[in-house]
Amino acid sequence: QKEVEQDPGPLSVPEGAIVSLNCTYSNSAFQYFMWYRQYSRKGPELLMYTYSSGNKEDGRFTAQVDKSSKYISLFIRDSQPSDSATYLCAMKYARTSARQLTFGSGTQLTVLP
Template identity: 90%
Template sequence: QKEVEQDPGPLSVPEGAIVSLNCTYSNSAFQYFMWYRQYSRKGPELLMYTYSSGNKEDGRFTAQVDKSSKYISLFIRDSQPSDSATYLCATYAGGTSYGKLTFGQGTILTVHP
């Protein structure tokens, strides 16, 4: 079973739409959950991170983690064309994992005007 699974899309939405991006994971040891944004031919850029279950909001972005179902979500409100990128979920177990991030496949998002 893959550790982190993410629908690669592509996902295309009109400007202003609410976008929902999701990942599932299999390893119960994962405690930290991140969303990275990656523009074409660039490095991943951290958007948001959360610890354990719950919600975290930052402007138009909301990250949600449900550890009971091993489900991670990122919601983008009022999406903009500049949000067009690949969104990567990532997890981290902490402790003796020595910083090893485990990434999902990435979802390609296009927001068209």
């Protein structure tokens, strides 16, 4: 079993839809959770960075962490065609443990105009 599981998709939604992207993990020691967006032929771009459980909102994006269920989500409101990308979740044990970052395999999202 992988440490971090992420549904690869592909996920296709109409413009304006609310998108829910999810990851589950097995190691309860993870404390820091990230979402990266990766456009085709580009490197991953940090989208959201959260610590422990709870919600964090940034514009149309909301990151949610449920440590009791070992489950994290990224919600995109009013999705746009420009949101079409692969979304990667990532997590680490401690603030300084950049080397121990564990990634999901990514969910490919297409937002149709």
